[in-house]
Amino acid sequence: MAFYQHGRWYTEFKAGDYRETKPTDIIANTPAGKSKAKKIQAERKALFKALAAEVEKLNVRDKRGKIVDQPVCDAFSAYWENHAQHARGAKNIFRELAYAEAFFGPEMPISHIDAEAMIRLREKRRRDTSKRTKRPTPISNRAVNITCEAVKFALAWLRKNGRTVCEIDWSVVLLEVQDRVTEFKPSHEAVVLNEFRPDYLPCLLFMLECGSRKAQAVSLQWTDVNWESWSITLKKQKKRGSRRSPKPHLIPISKEIEALLLAQTDPDTREPYHPEFVWTYVAERTRTEVKSGREIVAGQRYPITYEGLSSYWVRFKANHGFKDVRIHDLRHAAGTRIYRQSKNPLATRDLLGHSNLSVTERYMHSTHEDLREAMNRRFGDGGARVNSQQ
Template sequence: MAALCDRFLTEYAEHHCKPSTRKGYEIVVRTCIKPKLGPRKIVDISRVEIVAFHHGMRDRPYMANRAVSILSKMFNLAEDWGMRKDGANPARRIKKFKEEEKKRYLSDDEQARLGHVLAEALETGQETPYVVSAIYLLMLTGCRLGEILTLQWDYVTARHLELPDSKTGRRRIPLPREAYDVIMSLPRVVGNPYVILGESDEGHLINLQKPWRRIKAKAGIDDVRMHDLRHTYASVAVMSGIDPFLLKEIMGHKNLQTTLRYSHFADEAVQKAAGSVASRLAGAMRRSVVDQPKLRVVS
């Protein structure tokens, strides 16, 4: 199994998966699959063993489900490579654990605090302009972290980010004026194609997590992940009345169902609007009652 893991990563993942996907595969293989199943013979692995492997990771449902999905891919390839007989994938149809989706969105007050901390960090030089700009761009575009960190000047136009490749393939992302101005304010380094630079003049910023931890601590939003900035963008878009089909294209979601996860924000906006109308009408009716002259009863 250890040899199958290695071949899966080098012959399959290396040539058919995006870098972020490959990295995720490598982590699961190294930390979960190899330690438990590495010494076992490929032909000896049974469905019962995979079920037990999955159940043994029940305290980590997300990782358990990913591990079984990867194992299923590996066993399919093992059949293609003649290592197991056809139709004998022991990782098929394993009942997955329910995964609680982490939903965190910045409130208006939290957005204001984050903006204040970013402005202060830029003014005092506590963080580089590239770090501050990267976080601004995550908020203003709804892009994924990797899309911002690997952004190149050649991809930037006056109205769009033209990404030749992303998690969902080629993307054309709308570039609002505010985000465009952030990009144009950054110094360019001759010979370096990237927009968001790291400590050196070569390549791009690799690790935004460390400065993000400092920034979010000062803003009092310690539980916020960088990916939650993308969630915040989507939630604000829905509350602003943007059509889900348009938002799907902006966010680069593969299917509409992913976008519809934010539909409850539309419900909240409708509820708030309805409440505002009812409050205004009720106020008008109360005033009319107060202003109406009292009727005199004639006996």
């Protein structure tokens, strides 16, 4: 069926479970334009059927007609259509599967994907460079494993649905990954307290106190602050594919957070510097924003933006020699410190807003001092058992 919409003709057809809707270059809403659109639709449908017939020749079926082996392109498409597109992080899964399909070739049978083929894919991925840096740098082992694990999960789903898949020892394929244990140390905190931009500092200290993410901190509004219950509602991002809105993440207002909030009010009038957003900065120069066209006047206060805080943090790190320290490490530091003070993993989980305690375990690092204190607490005064035996 060809239809006219949004100023151009579209073609649409269905073949089995497959449905395709694509625009054309025809913009004239006339009988001649409709005739051309129908012709293009017939050509596209014929091309799809021809390609489907070629792929069908490569499918291996059992006596009951069920597919037991098929090309990579068809197998990954089935996995995507029936499972992966509804999973969390579907966009990343699609990208990794497309990379693997391009490496193996679309016509390669999935039964040929063995440990040797996966090692070749792994080595090809290791030679890629990261696009996040200006200089070409090798990608991390974790990024390599993400590509391999996307294929691993796809093969597991295909095996569960009757396809013949090789048994692969994934311990040989996957690379060793060391967890990145970083912490915003007291030495970093001392430099930040003395050298960080004063109007940006309260927002940073808020992240360090409550463990919020950067986006949650800069988007905090006065309507999220409840002085009656002494709590703050942090906005949580909606999960991909979920129809439910995320539950609000409530954190209590501590004495430190109270002081930071009150610092964002005028000392004379006790009115907030900004009527809507909590964290603000003082413009250092008069300029015009490129994207919004808004004029920024020097000396006046404006809400802190995600990009503004990020760019200033990058410059601050470079000027003060902070190596391998991210602004997200303030969240890690908040989780680690609250655990060391409370020794309660559930309190750490509630502060960080995790739904799974296994995620919180990444923040619960123990030091020699923690271990020594725990060992001493076993006997109360730290040597009662030895003294009593003497």
